[in-house]
Amino acid sequence: MMNSGSLFEVYQRFDFSVVHGDGAFVRDSQGTEYLDFYGGHAVISIGHNHPHWVQRLQAQMSSLSFYSNAVDLPIQEEFGEHLRTLSSKPNHRLFLCNSGAEANENAIKLASFHTKRQGILAFSGGFHGRTSLALAATDNSTIKAPINHSTPVKHLPLNDLEQLESYFKTDGDTLACAIIEGIQGVGGVYEPTDEYLTLLRSLTQEYGVVLIADSVQCGYTRSGEFFAHDKSSVIADIYTMAKGMGNGFPVAGLLISEDIKPVKGQLGTTFGGNPLACAAGLAVLEVLEKENVSENVKQRGHQLRDGLTKVSFVKNLRGRGLMIGFDTPEGTPTIRERLLKEYQVLTGSSSPTILRLLPPLTVTEEQCDQFLEACYDLDQRL
Numbered sequence: 001m002m003n004s005g006s007l008f009e010v011y012q013r014f015d016f017s018v019v020h021g022d023g024a025f026v027r028d029s030q031g032t033e034y035l036d037f038y039g040g041h042a043v044i045s046i047g048h049n050h051p052h053w054v055q056r057l058q059a060q061m062s063s064l065s066f067y068s069n070a071v072d073l074p075i076q077e078e079f080g081e082h083l084r085t086l087s088s089k090p091n092h093r094l095f096l097c098n099s100g101a102e103a104n105e106n107a108i109k110l111a112s113f114h115t116k117r118q119g120i121l122a123f124s125g126g127f128h129g130r131t132s133l134a135l136a137a138t139d140n141s142t143i144k145a146p147i148n149h150s151t152p153v154k155h156l157p158l159n160d161l162e163q164l165e166s167y168f169k170t171d172g173d174t175l176a177c178a179i180i181e182g183i184q185g186v187g188g189v190y191e192p193t194d195e196y197l198t199l200l201r202s203l204t205q206e207y208g209v210v211l212i213a214d215s216v217q218c219g220y221t222r223s224g225e226f227f228a229h230d231k232s233s234v235i236a237d238i239y240t241m242a243k244g245m246g247n248g249f250p251v252a253g254l255l256i257s258e259d260i261k262p263v264k265g266q267l268g269t270t271f272g273g274n275p276l277a278c279a280a281g282l283a284v285l286e287v288l289e290k291e292n293v294s295e296n297v298k299q300r301g302h303q304l305r306d307g308l309t310k311v312s313f314v315k316n317l318r319g320r321g322l323m324i325g326f327d328t329p330e331g332t333p334t335i336r337e338r339l340l341k342e343y344q345v346l347t348g349s350s351s352p353t354i355l356r357l358l359p360p361l362t363v364t365e366e367q368c369d370q371f372l373e374a375c376y377d378l379d380q381r382l
């Protein structure tokens with residue numbers, strides 16, 4: 001049913017309704033199947049309605065669907081243990097919340113509590129969410145309301161080593177945190193170099209600044225590493241996570257270094273860490289481990305990138321694992337629109353000419369071939 005006017009409409013929507021999901025496919029209300037290389041903004045990690053995820057959620061729902069953090073919820077402890085083991089961050093602790101913006105909001109606030117400072121360092125092209133502090137750190141003035149302009153934030157150009165070093169020399173001791181994506185999503189699939197991340201880590205350590213690794217989109221194995229930042233061998237003070245964490249069930253969280261001590265009452269949430277969210281999160285981790293998903297991400301990533309090098313409309317191919325971006329020619333309809341209408345393939349975008357591929361991490365070789373065949377065919381017809 002199309003919007004009859006009852007919704008406060010802020011979205012540019014595709015003109016079809018999705019009513020069913022299964023693995024790497026969704027179906028619309030007319031019964032047409034779409035190959036989903038978008039996952040509703042990188043959310044679908046283990047595939048739509050993965051049977052283990054469905055079973056875990058159903059079992060949890062029939063025992064306890066909700067209680068708040070006023071009581072001990074053993075499933076949270078189980079989630080935290082599993083997460084820090086699989087992410088190889090054995091000394092970080094988990095705080096659970098509900099969305100990516102909320103995770104970054106809490107991370108920045110925690111950094112300010114910890115350092116007793118106010119400054120935020122963020123980077124050109126960065127996106128961190130739409131709540132106050134997360135939005136202040138985001139490099140997009142068009143989505144900031146007048147009230148969002150009062151937070152002291154500095155945006156530096158990504159990968160400029162000299163500017164980074166000189167900024168820390170003059171302002172390093174005013175900063176509470178530096179926040180950086182391991183691979184920028186909304187910004188167009190650009191990433192900090194290993195050298196840049198290593199320098200950022202050493203400067204933040206030297207000046208007592210909390211390093212926040214925004215892993216909301218690039219984390220949770222999407223790059224092939226558990227966190228995209230892991231490739232540079234830096235260990236951040238806080239990792240923020242959301243999107244793929246619950247495979248569509250709203251779950252988000254922070255993994256926080258043991259150097260930052262928890263203080264009762266400083267952070268809090270009603271819904272965060274509820275039993276259903278933990279069950280969804282555990283189901284994802286169990287599948288990531290049991291199905292050796294990180295290996296699949298690396299192999300399918302190579303397959304897609306190799307295949308895409310043969311497509312002439314693909315320019316400046318970039319990204320890692322199953323977070324792939326490229327530039328496409330301008331035109332109406334766009335390449336993204338043509339893939340959708342003519343080949344029933346859903347993709348993401350960072351702008352009308354930048355395509356972002358975010359398939360489920362469990363996508364198969366055959367499904368990647370199906371995507372590539374669509375690109376080859378479209379290429380011939382351009």
Ligand SMILES: Cc1ncc(COP(=O)(O)O)c(C=O)c1O
Nearest residue numbers: 099100101127128129185216217
């Ligand atoms: C890197 C990054 N951080 C934060 C967010 C905000 O997440 P949410 O929409 O769940 O608030 C996003 C969303 O796209 C994101 O890509």
